[in-house]
Amino acid sequence: MPSYTAPTKDMQFLLHDVLKITEAEIPGYDELERDFTGAILEEAGKISSAVLQPLNTIGDTEGCTLENGVVRTPTGFKAAFEQVKEGGWPGLDMPEEYGGQNMPYVLGTAVGEMFSASNQAFTMYQGLTHGAASAILAHGSDEQKNTYLPKMVACDWTGTMNLTEPHCGTDLGLMRTKAEPQADGSFKITGQKIFISAGEHDMSDNIIHLVLAKITGGPEGIKGVSLFIVPKFMVNEDGSLGARNGVACGNLEEKMGIHGNSTCVMNYDGATGYLLGQEHKGMRAMFTMMNEARLGVGMQGLAQADAAYQNAVIYAKDRLQGRAVTGAENPDGPADPLIVHPDIRRSLMDQKSFTEGARAFILWGATMIDRAHRGGDADADGLISLLTPVIKGFLTDKGYDMTVQAQQIYGGHGYIEEWGMSQYTRDARIAMIYEGANGVQALDLVGRKLAQDGGKHVMAFFDMVKSYIKENAGQDDAFDRDFIEPLKAASKDLQAAGMYFMQNGMKNPNHALAGSNDFMHMFGHVCLGLMWARMAKTSADALAAGTGDATFHETKLATGRYYMARQLPATAMHLTRIQTGADTVMALDAANF
Amino acid sequence: MPSYTAPTKDMQFLLHDVLKITEAEIPGYDELERDFTGAILEEAGKISSAVLQPLNTIGDTEGCTLENGVVRTPTGFKAAFEQVKEGGWPGLDMPEEYGGQNMPYVLGTAVGEMFSASNQAFTMYQGLTHGAASAILAHGSDEQKNTYLPKMVACDWTGTMNLTEPHCGTDLGLMRTKAEPQADGSFKITGQKIFISAGEHDMSDNIIHLVLAKITGGPEGIKGVSLFIVPKFMVNEDGSLGARNGVACGNLEEKMGIHGNSTCVMNYDGATGYLLGQEHKGMRAMFTMMNEARLGVGMQGLAQADAAYQNAVIYAKDRLQGRAVTGAENPDGPADPLIVHPDIRRSLMDQKSFTEGARAFILWGATMIDRAHRGGDADADGLISLLTPVIKGFLTDKGYDMTVQAQQIYGGHGYIEEWGMSQYTRDARIAMIYEGANGVQALDLVGRKLAQDGGKHVMAFFDMVKSYIKENAGQDDAFDRDFIEPLKAASKDLQAAGMYFMQNGMKNPNHALAGSNDFMHMFGHVCLGLMWARMAKTSADALAAGTGDATFHETKLATGRYYMARQLPATAMHLTRIQTGADTVMALDAANF
Known part of the structure; x- marks a missing residue:
């Protein structure tokens, strides 16, 4: 069975040595001293390794079951959920007035990676609650906040997001779920939603569904969509639970992975709902x-990649097969361990350099969110808005590839379920799809984000890279x-691609959109290249100063060199593809596929 | 549920217009007239679409079950197996003297693609029988051939290959299964083999296991390995079945995919075995x-990619979501079909251009095997021996990627099992692993095949590309x-990589092996580039002459242009990686992963 060790040392290095969070001048960050974050990460690591990880295989094997409308989660899930709640983890970055601990998002992200890596299906129950609570926090009335948030922050009640319908996912303007206004100001919600994660289960007293629906008589299409709070059990004025609402799980989906999470068809049959935010502004x-x-x-992509990588390393050191071509390294044994072989190394270095680079990128991105939300920094908000599709699309595409590579190291043992490596790929696969399929991320990036605010944010990104290069070049050959040189080259490729879009996308937008997937990937590489340069500089400085763990820093530098030499040059290939434009992509009539 | 349409038209184009098989001067090829192959392919297509395809989902859902040592295959498998046998398909390319039809391997390969695409797990039962029968044909005594082959060619008896043991897969020198010589010339085989596909099942009267084992007292390691025939039921002198032999299925593996095939742990407990070929020459x-x-x-990689692609096209034309950015293409409907969107096109063109290029490569490769085996052509044998790891490794890596891309087009519907797209990725995954994991293929290519016979075969490959370019360049801008130009550039990259290996691999073989995976991929791209050039030339000539189906040929040209513009330039990236050598790959101590 796979194991998981929380990467607390790497996270501490990133938070304190690379990102220097206590000096970042973001509200709340001054409290994040090294010992303090260390203690929190250690505790989160313990519960991840000792409680969540052992349930990962069980969740995959048992899955969820639906009987008479009741969904049963896998053995042990409910007890573990209670442990997570008792530890106060669900409210880590939620406001104190609703029972949270008001920690910055960056810390929630670090903890989230551990939880997700040890058990993605389990962690989704609290993740969706967090998302629904955030929506109520941002758009709810005081009454709504007071009614729902204390229970949701504690995960006594969990939450869901209801967007997709059988005939529409990305294009929500096609939605059919109706909301009929009632005399008391509430609405009757009727329709069917599908792919609702944690839609029904046995781990909480109540489930608060956030449901997109169209108010009857409102505008057509996406402009007529509103968001509603639909509780599973009605909530009385004193906060106690009342009658069952008109919402039920009609079916559980059989999925490729994340079996431990209940993916429900939800039927709304005149269910009572309450408008959240403004009428017809549901999408906003x-x-x-x-x-x-x-x-x-995006963090899930990294998390599954890291968990799979950790196990691949263990196997590669343990499994004896063949001899090193440069001479036996385990001469007293019947063969050398797999890890002596260059192509096994190549694969492990792909995984390691991706995982550590992605972790830096995610945590840096989380500081941008804190800077925007806690500090009201519009530039940070613009920058993270630009990079969000890159984080989501690139890290989940690559994260999945890395789980496949980790599985491959096991040979035939990777294909049988007993060893658990298949689960990592099956679970990681969903992250490329949900929250907007990666093709939609690429479209969002190229079709919307690049030109947003007159291209201001993408220019700010390039300025950031240029400043970094200027400040750090020329000191050490x-x-x-x-x-520096690889980062420069990759950044130049990215700029050339942007230039191609500007020059050709105006006359035919397909010239830009046909390259959207390549652009998202090259953008991701440049971001990881920048992160690797920053990490390497930090480690080089530490080594020069003789501070810290020399082996850690030397390993960091070597891993960074691998990424820059072997991964970053992919930008040139993506640029070549982009510059061929839309002609070959759009040449065929649909009938000729 | 997914559907499958056999690509008979494309296969006929390849066999007759591109490869011109009847003019190829290979023994047996003169019979392969267009009408004749057309009739066979049509029949094979019918049974694939109508019989095997409908069982694909059933096989995945039900899987195989083991009870009291008896393995039950999924509902309908046995009846379908009878239909396949009645059609004479298993013996298509087997010698007439054992009941086969003596057709060339190239035709068996084309039919095999259809069977595999419609139901890989099912087709493996006959595929393994074919493999075992081929071994007996090549190495068996006349008595062994007469005893086993007529039954195996008819698939009345099926076959298996037993190599892997719990502690050894690739490194078979570590094997522990023992063979004790008996007074009557037979052996007693004792040991455990794992991952034995079709090891035990209910579809045939007998199962003929080919088992690698070490004769007691023989040489250590790989030089002491011999191959044995171990029947499930002993065969009496009159050909009737006798007592049960000492071999049994100990367990069925739970796997990521190919659930319809029984993957067995096989326990040999003093089972009677007969030496096949020479003592200690089992590996040969x-x-x-x-x-x-x-x-x-390799063909399975292509087959799953094509089956997944076909369904992705249907979905992309059917599913309405969003509007074309260049203006509504389905203005009377609520939205446009997915296929209008450039990134969906990009993905479908990736799949289509890979699949058709791979099919050309596989069928061309099959003609090389026929040229070698039927025509005794040592050069063809050397060339196909060089390219075998490319066909296996590149086509299964890419084939898997394509099933993932096809699945992605379905969005959330791709992740739930109901739509069948998850099965394509789960089934395709095994092809990267079995018959030598793809890392081992890359090692075989770079560590063994490149230098084989003084590098003669790789030089022959480059000569073939150069001749093609010389004969076809300069006629049409x-x-x-x-x-021509993209093929030239890619071929130059490949040569530069080979040169790098020659110049650096001598002083440190890791400089070559660290680039083995990249080299295998760039080699695959050059092969597909050559195939695309050949197909395009054929289609361009047909269009110029006004012969054939103009739409087919125009589509072929457009698809080829896509591959050359968007896929082939990957060679430059692989070359860049290769030229960084082993330093970054091998930098870390094993302890620091």
Whole structure:
């Protein structure tokens, strides 16, 4: 069975040595001293490894069951959920007035990676509650906040997001779920929603569904969509639970993975709902949560990749097969461990350099969210808004690839369920799809975010890269050669791609959109390249100063060199593809596929 | 539920217009007239679509069950197996003297693609029988051939290959299964084999296991391995079945996919076995089948990709979501079909251009096998031996990627099992692992095949590309620009990589092996680029002559242009990676992963 070790040391390095959070001048960050974050991460790591990880295989094997409308979660899930609640983890970054601990989002993200890596299906129950609570926090009336948030922050009540219908996912303007206004100001919600994660289960007293629906008589299409709070059990004025509402789970989906999470068909049959935010502004209410939710999904890509990588390393050191071509390294044994073989190394370095680079990118992104939300910094908000589709799309595409590579190291043992490596790929696969399929992320990036506010944010991104290069180049030849030059080249590729879009996208937008997937990937590489340069510089400085753990810093530098040499040059290929435009992509009549 | 349409038209185009098989001067090919192959392919297509395809989901859902040592295959498998046998399909390319039809391997490969695409798990039962029968054909005594082959060619008896043990897969020298010589010339086989596909099931009267084992007292390691025939039921002198032999299925593996195939732990407990071929030369006997078996697995990568692609196209044309950015294409409907969107096109073109290129490569490779085996052509044998790891490794890596892309087009519907797209990825995953994991293929290519016979075969490959370019360049500017120039550039990259290995691999073989995976992929791209150039030229000539189906040929050209513009340039990235050598790959101590 797989194991999981929380990467607390790497996280501490990132938070304190690279991002220097206590000096970041973001409200709340001054409290995040090294010992304090260390204690929290250690505790989160313990519950991840000892409680959540052992349930990961059980959740996959048992899955959820639906009987007479009741969904049963896998053995042990409810007890573990109680432990997580008792530890106060669900409210870590929620406001104190609703029972939370008011920690910054960056800390919630670090903890979230551990929880997700040890048990993604389980962690989604609290993740969706967090998302629904954030929506109520942002758009709810005081009464709504007081009614729902204390229970949701504690996870006594869990939450869901109801967007998709059988005939529409991305294009929510096609939605059919109706909301009939009632005399008392409430609405009767009728319709069917599908793919509702945690839609029904046995781990909480109540479930608060956030449901997108169209108020009868409102505008057509996406402009007529509103957001509603639909509790599973009605809530009495004194906060106690009342009658069952007209919402029920009609079916559980059989899925490729995340079996431990109940993915429900939800039927709304005149269910009582309460408008959240303004009429017909449901999409706006959804979008305020999007950046956080998508960053959270990007984090899942990294989390599954790291968990799979950790196990692949253990196997590669343990499994004896063949001899090193440069001479036996385990001469007294019957064979050498897999890890002596260059192509196994290549695969492990792909995984390691991705995972550590992605972790830096995610935590840096979380500081941007804190800077925007806690500090009211509009530039940070614009920058993270630009990068959100990159974080979501690139990290989940690559994260999935890495789970496949980790599985591959096991040979045939990777294909049988007994070893648990198949689950990592099956679970990681969903992150490329939900919260907006990665093709939609690429479209969002190229079709919307690039030009947002007159291209201001993408220019700010390039300025950030240029400033970094200017400040750090020319001090050390090896650093220039290994980090600065590759970063420069990749950044130049990215700029050339943007230029191609500007010059050709105006006359035919397909010239830009046909390259959207490549652009998202090259953008991701440049971001990870920048992160690796920053990490490497930090480690090089520490080594020069003789501070910290020399082996850790040398390993960090070597891993960074690998990324810059072997991964970052992918930008040139993406640029080549982009510059061929839309002609070959759009050449065929639909009938000729 | 997914559907499958056999690509008979494309196969006929390849066999007759591109490969011109009747003019190929390969023994047996003169019979392969267009009408004749057309009739066979149509029949094979019918049974694939109508019989095998409907059982694909059933096989995945039900899987196999083991009870009291008896393995039950999914509902309908046995009846379908009878239909396949009645059609004479298992013996299509087997010798007439054992009941086969003596057709060339190229035709068996085309039919195999259809069977595999419609139901990989099912088709493996006959595929393994084919492999075992081929081994007996190549290495068996006349008595062994007469005893086993007529039954195996008819699939009345099926076959298996037993190599892997719990502690050894690739490194078979570590094997522990023992063979004790008996006074009557037979052996008593004792040991455990794992991952034995079709090891036990209810579809045939007998199962003929080919088992690698070490004769007691023989040489250590791989030089002491011999191959044995171990029947499930002993065969009496009159050909009737006798007592049960000492071999039994100890367990069925739970796998990520190919649930319809029984993957068994096989326990040999003093089972009677008969030496096949020479003592201690078991590996040589295995290797004579390797090229065919690995080409067959490469074909599975293509087959799953094509089946998944076909369904993705149907969904992309059917599912309405969003509007074309260049103006509504379905203005009377609520939205446009997915296929209007450039990134959906990009994905479908990736799939289509891979699948058709891979099919050309596989069928061309099959003609090389026929040229070698039927025509005794040592050069063809050397060339296909060089390219075998490319066919196996590249086509299964890419084939898997394509099933993931096809699944992605379905959004959330791709993740739930109901739509069947998850099965394509789960089934395709195994092809990257079995018959030698793809890392081992890359090692075989770079560590063994490149230098084989003094590098003669790789030089022959480059000569083939150069001759093609020389014969076809300079006749048409558009063809030069779209096909010749990209092929030249990619081939130059491949040569530069080979040169890097020669110059650096001598002083440190890791400099070559660290680039083995990249080299295998760039080699695959060059092969598909060559195939696309050949197909495009054929279609361009047909259009110029006004012969054939103009739409088919125009589509072929457009698809080829896509591959050359968007896929082939990946060679430059692989070359860049290769030229960074082993330093960053091997930098870390194993302890620091």
